[in-house]
Amino acid sequence: MAFVIQNSEQGPKAFRPESAGCYLGYHGIDNSIAIEFDTYQHGHFGEVNSNHISVQSNGTKPNSADHKYSLGQATPLARLNDYQLHHVVVTYNPYVPENEHQMTVGFDGIDIIKCKVNLAELLNLENNDEAYVGFTAATGMCHQEHLVYYCNIDRLLP
Numbered sequence: 001m002a003f004v005i006q007n008s009e010q011g012p013k014a015f016r017p018e019s020a021g022c023y024l025g026y027h028g029i030d031n032s033i034a035i036e037f038d039t040y041q042h043g044h045f046g047e048v049n050s051n052h053i054s055v056q057s058n059g060t061k062p063n064s065a066d067h068k069y070s071l072g073q074a075t076p077l078a079r080l081n082d083y084q085l086h087h088v089v090v091t092y093n094p095y096v097p098e099n100e101h102q103m104t105v106g107f108d109g110i111d112i113i114k115c116k117v118n119l120a121e122l123l124n125l126e127n128n129d130e131a132y133v134g135f136t137a138a139t140g141m142c143h144q145e146h147l148v149y150y151c152n153i154d155r156l157l158p
């Protein structure tokens with residue numbers, strides 16, 4: 001599954017049915033960034049294992065599940081599909097000093113990914129800071145349940 005920030009011209013209908021299976025539902029959504037939670041290893045995507053989190057973007061072009069578009073990735077200590085709830089926190093602060101990371105992905109209390117990414121420069125956003133957020137998920141020949149137990153989005157900066 002993936003947490004997706006996007007400002008595609010298709011708006012909330014940007015989900016692409018052809019991006020099932022290994023494409024996790026976000027592949028092909030233009031003008032987007034996705035934080036994927038991937039439990040299957042596809043060798044042709046350069047994935048390191050079957051239990052990884054990756055921040056994926058191709059800027060304003062259609063996004064890709066290929067890891068050559070990864071801005072940062074990590075393997076969490078726990079299995080993503082261990083039937084347990086995991087606490088994920090994605091933090092984005094564009095106002096950090098130039099040499100620091102604007103985006104972090106925390107998993108069960110540990111920041112495991114830090115990315116230097118400025119969404120206003122990477123993507124074409126409404127009013128330079130507005131976009132759709134949501135989740136996509138997909139499986140191919142295998143079956144898996146994806147559960148978002150709670151989602152809260154806080155805007156901490158003006």
Ligand SMILES: [Ca+2]
Nearest residue numbers: 036038047054
């Ligand atoms: Ca992947």
